[in-house]
Amino acid sequence: AQSVSQHNHHVILSEAASLELGCNYSYGGTVNLFWYVQYPGQHLQLLLKYFSGDPLVKGIKGFEAEFIKSKFSFNLRKPSVQWSDTAEYFCAVNLISSGSARQLTFGSGTQLTVLP
Amino acid sequence: NAGVTQTPKFQVLKTGQSMTLQCAQDMNHEYMSWYRQDPGMGLRLIHYSVGAGITDQGEVPNGYNVSRSTTEDFPLRLLSAAPSQTSVYFCASSRLAGYYEQYFGPGTRLTVT
Numbered sequence: 545a546q547s548v549s550q551h552n553h554h555v556i557l558s559e560a561a562s563l564e565l566g567c568n569y570s571y572g573g574t575v576n577l578f579w580y581v582q583y584p585g586q587h588l589q590l591l592l593k594y595f596s597g598d599p600l601v602k603g604i605k606g607f608e609a610e611f612i613k614s615k616f617s618f619n620l621r622k623p624s625v626q627w628s629d630t631a632e633y634f635c636a637v638n639l640i641s642s643g644s645a646r647q648l649t650f651g652s653g654t655q656l657t658v659l660p
Numbered sequence: 661n662a663g664v665t666q667t668p669k670f671q672v673l674k675t676g677q678s679m680t681l682q683c684a685q686d687m688n689h690e691y692m693s694w695y696r697q698d699p700g701m702g703l704r705l706i707h708y709s710v711g712a713g714i715t716d717q718g719e720v721p722n723g724y725n726v727s728r729s730t731t732e733d734f735p736l737r738l739l740s741a742a743p744s745q746t747s748v749y750f751c752a753s754s755r756l757a758g759y760y761e762q763y764f765g766p767g768t769r770l771t772v773t
Contacts, residue, residue: 548702550702553700576759578761580764586766587750587764587765587766587767588703588750588752588762588764589764590761590762593761595759634702634703636703638759640759647705647708647718647719648693648705648762649705649719650695650702650703650704651702652700652701652702653700653702
């Protein structure tokens with residue numbers, strides 16, 4: 545079964561610091577990749593997604609992610625975080641080259657706290 | 661356009677009670693799903709549906725039932741609640757499964773005592 549690993553469980557940064565959150569997945573087939581964000585008390589929202597093409601994808605609010613197929617990784621980055629970026633971030637993978645294409649597998653999440 | 665709605669927002673059950681969590685979407689999405697969110701475990705898929713009359717199990721289906729009689733609605737039934745089902749439940753919908761973003765509802769926080 546596919547799995548998604550987010551090794552950073554809690555990241556604390558000061559405003560204007562750069563951010564990189566790691567995401568690795570376990571399957572070598574064709575995948576669609578997503579980053580979702582959950583602000584305090586709110587439901588999940590899509591930050592960005594990768595299906596094919598340019599492995600560097602840009603999302604909302606200045607976030608970007610790079611798909612490195614050889615490393616099975618899809619790390620999320622932001623050059624300069626703001627206090628309003630405090631939230632929980634989830635990486636999610638959909639394996640589209642097998643019968644389980646209909647299941648989206650989430651990582652365990654990374655809580656980002658940005659100090660003002 | 662309300663998106664994905666869920667009711668109730670909060671619920672407390674006693675062990676052994678049954679209940680239904682409601683989920684509805686008004687985007688004419690084929691795919692709907694239920695997740696539970698537990699601390700440190702991310703979201704885990706309970707059941708999903710690719711259209712009216714078609715449902716399938718996800719990663720953690722035990723203790724839950726679903727049905728999909730219409731495109732809009734996808735209720736989740738807890739047959740006999742257990743403390744291990746204390747969690748936050750999210751419903752989501754999307755167009756073709758796996759190829760489009762999922763839209764999430766606001767969640768239902770369930771406590772089983």
